[in-house]
Amino acid sequence: xxxxxxxxxxxxxxxxxxxxxxxxxxxxxxxxxxxxxxxxxxxxxxxxxxxxxxxxxxxxxxxxxxxxxxxxxxxxxxxxxxxxxxxxxxxxxxxxxx
Ligand SMILES: [Zn+2]
Ligand SMILES: [Zn+2]
Numbered sequence: 001x002x003x004x005x006x007x008x009x010x011x012x013x014x015x016x017x018x019x020x021x022x023x024x025x026x027x028x029x030x031x032x033x034x035x036x037x038x039x040x041x042x043x044x045x046x047x048x049x050x051x052x053x054x055x056x057x058x059x060x061x062x063x064x065x066x067x068x069x070x071x072x073x074x075x076x077x078x079x080x081x082x083x084x085x086x087x088x089x090x091x092x093x094x095x096x097x098x
Contacts, residue, residue, distance in 0.1 A: 002053040004065035016055035016062035017043055017069040024073060027091055032081055042076050
């Protein structure tokens with residue numbers, strides 16, 4: 001087990017940001033497809049390709065926890081589509097992955 005490079009917490013539920021991004025992208029496709037390109041830019045902003053933890057879904061190495069990534073996206077969505085924040089929290093609250 002490794003720690004997240006951002007919050008320094010041990011990554012207990014290793015799902016990489018690309019895998020979460022796919023889920024968020026599928027959701028945005030339903031509710032706000034015009035934001036998908038921007039979502040990708042936002043993901044790239046905090047994407048780190050290295051790490052000694054491997055994603056349980058795609059097995060890529062990763063070093064940012066689900067909480068830091070979803071918070072990053074949450075802060076962005078809050079400014080872009082405040083009306084969708086409730087729904088986002090329902091689906092992508094980090095508890096979703098536990
Ligand atoms: Zn973190
Ligand atoms: Zn993954």
